[in-house]
Amino acid sequence: MTAEGGTTRIALNSMRVAYLGPAGSFAEAAALRYAPQAQLLPCTTISAVAQGVATGTADEGVVPIENSLEGSVTDTLDLLIHDSSLFIRQELVLPVEHCLLVRPGTRAQEVRVIYSHPQALGQCRQFLERHLPGASLVAALSTSAAAQQVHETREPAAAIGTARAAELYHLEVLARGIQDNPSNATRFVVLGHADHPPTGDDKTSLCFSFAEDSPGLLYRTLGEFARRNINLAKVESRPTKQSLGQYIFLVDLAGHKEDPVVKRALRGLQRRVSFFKVFGSYPRYRNAIQ
């Protein structure tokens, strides 16, 4: 092994990555994909992940930002908009694969209770109606907590969770990919103290809002990008948290904030809005479904 290889390994080994836990969550899978050799630190909330990075307990943090079925993860967006001085430095897209987990030896016909987070129960509704119509559904705080409950209970129960949760809680995977919609994927972002240098194939995420509401304001603002031929990967609005009628707009655009044309567009944007924040520039993720 070369000296450089050794150095790299040591650097990766000593990196601490916070993630939205508990162990066995989809965010842990994303953190493992991003930094397989890092020390992983589970946090109970999205804001605890950010706080861990902000205070130096962790070097970087991995949180979900968007799901193809559920839409945006509002806690992450609100954190980026209102509370955080951290930057997005990477994105990762992972397919969501819900599994039916039981204690080893339990057969599907015996299952009377199914534990999971209400969202996971909802995403597997058709599978459950077809294969386990008699079982009752019980809410859990997370898919991992559900796996733990199945591990601890004596009744014939199942959990909906990740294959990794099965490993952690000594459960058996009875069925894989039981979600009703096969194209269920979650986008995660890695938060750090600086964003990523330009790579030539980058994205930039930002938000803005207007002090007053007048027809055409959003239209003229988006013109700063359209006129420079900058493609918008996403436009979204979030209520400001003050009132249902006021919105903050979130935009993902193709390009890096250091690209001269993007720089000019951002300067133009800034003149038209009352609030403006760049969440970061980072390489576009190119390996969506594996």
Added chain:
Amino acid sequence: MTAEGGTTRIALNSMRVAYLGPAGSFAEAAALRYAPQAQLLPCTTISAVAQGVATGTADEGVVPIENSLEGSVTDTLDLLIHDSSLFIRQELVLPVEHCLLVRPGTRAQEVRVIYSHPQALGQCRQFLERHLPGASLVAALSTSAAAQQVHETREPAAAIGTARAAELYHLEVLARGIQDNPSNATRFVVLGHADHPPTGDDKTSLCFSFAEDSPGLLYRTLGEFARRNINLAKVESRPTKQSLGQYIFLVDLAGHKEDPVVKRALRGLQRRVSFFKVFGSYPRYRNAIQ
């Protein structure tokens, strides 16, 4: 009582309104506000509400569409986009007031377990940390189900739910308005077979998408409204459910689809998009916080 009054009352009495249940939910409160004398029919899912109206089991249906903290209710948006031939004919905005519910006589200091939907637990996090730091949080499928669990359990427990749920399950309200953010409001829509005739102060909700992605498409499309001085109350994007990179845009605009200027804008829009659907025109709700 006049004959007309009598007629109106009979019509209201015989109207059947489906809502996202169970009894004691926020949607029931919205349905009661909308049609106090109607027969209310609780449904277990948002799509069951729509199906009830579509098949004639109910005349109209009340579902949540947006919360000021959580953002859009994606099940309702996806139903309007993909599955439903129903129209939005009314909107209602109700403040969300989470209450701490216990069996009569239970004191706050005794509470060891707190049941609620994970979203309600999250919205009251600061209150719970300050006043009930030792209690463990247990997920329930709904705030009403949580109230029912407290009614049935023997341990000193509390639920987070509506004051109405306290009535239904013979519980006592220990504290009101315990949500961390006081400006927490939910917007509901009433679905029916036709939308509302023009009143002079209306909104129109619609969605559209593009077959291909090219810089400036959204910009030029929004120009159809900007150029006609039509104000957009909301612009939002949702993943198409096929892939994370493709979006359907949702717009709420000021005006009725029968207004000549809106009509012209919609015709212009239609020429620029590959998919287009008007969810309905309805009177703007003017009594947000009571």
